[in-house]
Amino acid sequence: MHNTRFLTQEFEYFVPHTLSEALDLLFTYQDKRTKILAGGTDLLVKMKTLGIGVDYLININEISEIKNVELDKGLKIGAAVKLSQLEKMKAVKEEYPALYEGITSMAAIAIRNMATLVGNICNASPAGDTIPPLVVYGAKLRIVSKKGERVIPLEDFISGVGETILKRDELVSQVIIPEPYKDLGSAFCKKGRVKADIAKINLAVGIERDGDICRDCRIVLGSVFSKTLRAYKSEEILRGKVIKDDLIISAAKRAAEEIKPIDDVRSTAEYRNELARVMVEDTLHIAWERAGGKRW
Amino acid sequence: MKKMEIEFILNGKKRKIEVKPNDLLINIIREDLYLTGTKYGCGLGECGVCTVLLNGEPVLSCLTLAITVDGKEITTIEGLAQGDELHPLQKAFLKNGAVQCGFCTPGMILTATALLRENPDATEDEIRNYMRGNLCRCTGYVQIIKAIKECTSIKNKGLTN
Numbered sequence A: 001m002h003n004t005r006f007l008t009q010e011f012e013y014f015v016p017h018t019l020s021e022a023l024d025l026l027f028t029y030q031d032k033r034t035k036i037l038a039g040g041t042d043l044l045v046k047m048k049t050l051g052i053g054v055d056y057l058i059n060i061n062e063i064s065e066i067k068n069v070e071l072d073k074g075l076k077i078g079a080a081v082k083l084s085q086l087e088k089m090k091a092v093k094e095e096y097p098a099l100y101e102g103i104t105s106m107a108a109i110a111i112r113n114m115a116t117l118v119g120n121i122c123n124a125s126p127a128g129d130t131i132p133p134l135v136v137y138g139a140k141l142r143i144v145s146k147k148g149e150r151v152i153p154l155e156d157f158i159s160g161v162g163e164t165i166l167k168r169d170e171l172v173s174q175v176i177i178p179e180p181y182k183d184l185g186s187a188f189c190k191k192g193r194v195k196a197d198i199a200k201i202n203l204a205v206g207i208e209r210d211g212d213i214c215r216d217c218r219i220v221l222g223s224v225f226s227k228t229l230r231a232y233k234s235e236e237i238l239r240g241k242v243i244k245d246d247l248i249i250s251a252a253k254r255a256a257e258e259i260k261p262i263d264d265v266r267s268t269a270e271y272r273n274e275l276a277r278v279m280v281e282d283t284l285h286i287a288w289e290r291a292g293g294k295r296w
Numbered sequence B: 001m002k003k004m005e006i007e008f009i010l011n012g013k014k015r016k017i018e019v020k021p022n023d024l025l026i027n028i029i030r031e032d033l034y035l036t037g038t039k040y041g042c043g044l045g046e047c048g049v050c051t052v053l054l055n056g057e058p059v060l061s062c063l064t065l066a067i068t069v070d071g072k073e074i075t076t077i078e079g080l081a082q083g084d085e086l087h088p089l090q091k092a093f094l095k096n097g098a099v100q101c102g103f104c105t106p107g108m109i110l111t112a113t114a115l116l117r118e119n120p121d122a123t124e125d126e127i128r129n130y131m132r133g134n135l136c137r138c139t140g141y142v143q144i145i146k147a148i149k150e151c152t153s154i155k156n157k158g159l160t161n
Helices: A019-028 A043-049 A083-087 A090-095 A097-104 A109-114 A117-122 A131-136 A232-238 A245-258 A269-290 B025-032 B088-095 B105-118 B124-130 B141-150 B154-160
Strands: A012-014 A034-037 A056-059 A069-071 A074-078 A140-145 A148-153 A158-160 A171-178 A184-191 A201-210 A213-222 B004-010 B013-019 B051-054 B057-060 B073-075
Touching: A019 A034, A019 A056, A019 A140, A019 A171, A074 A117, A083 A090, A083 A097, A083 A109, A083 A117, A090 A097, A097 A131, A097 A184, A097 A201, A109 B057, A109 B105, A117 A131, A117 A171, A131 A184, A131 A201, A131 A213, A184 A269, A201 A269, A213 A232, A213 A245, A213 A269, A232 A245, A245 A269, B013 B025, B051 B105, B057 B105, B088 B105, B088 B141, B105 B124, B105 B141, B124 B141
Parallel strands: A012 A056, A034 A056, B004 B073
Antiparallel strands: A069 A074, A074 A171, A140 A148, A140 A171, A184 A201, A201 A213, B004 B013, B051 B057, B051 B073
């Protein structure tokens, strides 16, 4: 057993007040074990239980440039924005319901008051609850360093379990979510043992409706692979077609064949395959209805 | 490791204290400031017994570095009563038998104060959902929910009773 009562390892602590100060620190200490502290709800747990080593810790919570959400043709969410801040926003609840459902399915209120959206992304857990919804909405990340910035799609950011393409002197400063298509219906679904649990499976879907036709769609599943997985073949079944019940059933079946789950403490691969089919089917129905499509 | 001085408001009083960067808030509160109402449970953010209010919002003191609360306001269970007069939630917990072994009680009550401030008309479902991160190993949830419900606004009580 680990001693979770104390943090035994020693490190140097910085609390920059501007983004450029933080980037200077990251640049200076890029060859050392440097970590960014946002919510700390994953980092401190890992420091306590896995003993991950930290020499320099940079607290980004006092940087005012990254504490805001900009509402301008979509959402721009700063790296220090807490999950609970987002769930209280009308725009999130109404325009990005899958993100709202993903956030509120997470942990306890005390955790959501501490944890950040960017932290959930950078932690790169295959079970991260905000990642499938953000992929559905086509989110991008603004990545900054002392040398400049780049904007990349979230889909290309996570490379494996706990691994991202972030370089050691870089920081994700913002999540950029574009304005949704006018007839987009989206929904999130998660199954755990109890509420607040880490997901056995989580998923989000989005359907863009044009009359009876699915103009475009995204089906994104978590906890079924080393990273969030898009069920491309399943999407292909729906794209450009008149939406009917049997089409949704076959898309759900295809999605369950596309995933590559493992056996672990939370579930077995066999169960996850069964579960995915039912969850995708249900969630597609909800999304189609939210897009204004009729139920037959 | 170098100690740094931080200043924060604890239960309405300004406190200055020297902390090391790796000191957890829970240990500073309990062992340096001798307020032992805040309990240590799992240390991993699963149980909610170490909950304190940071600028009025519930957070977990076992996953908070003390150094990060510099300039902020912390409320622990000791900060709720006004002199000898208990907070309405504390009274309701006593009255409804919502305190059994008492270990989860400080976290439960602090989380509930934030809930009722945010949503004074909380329904039973909303209460259960908001309180889901605070575990009670005596499993006295029924009494706890009842006590919190009793403190929701009059309007709501009329509906649910």
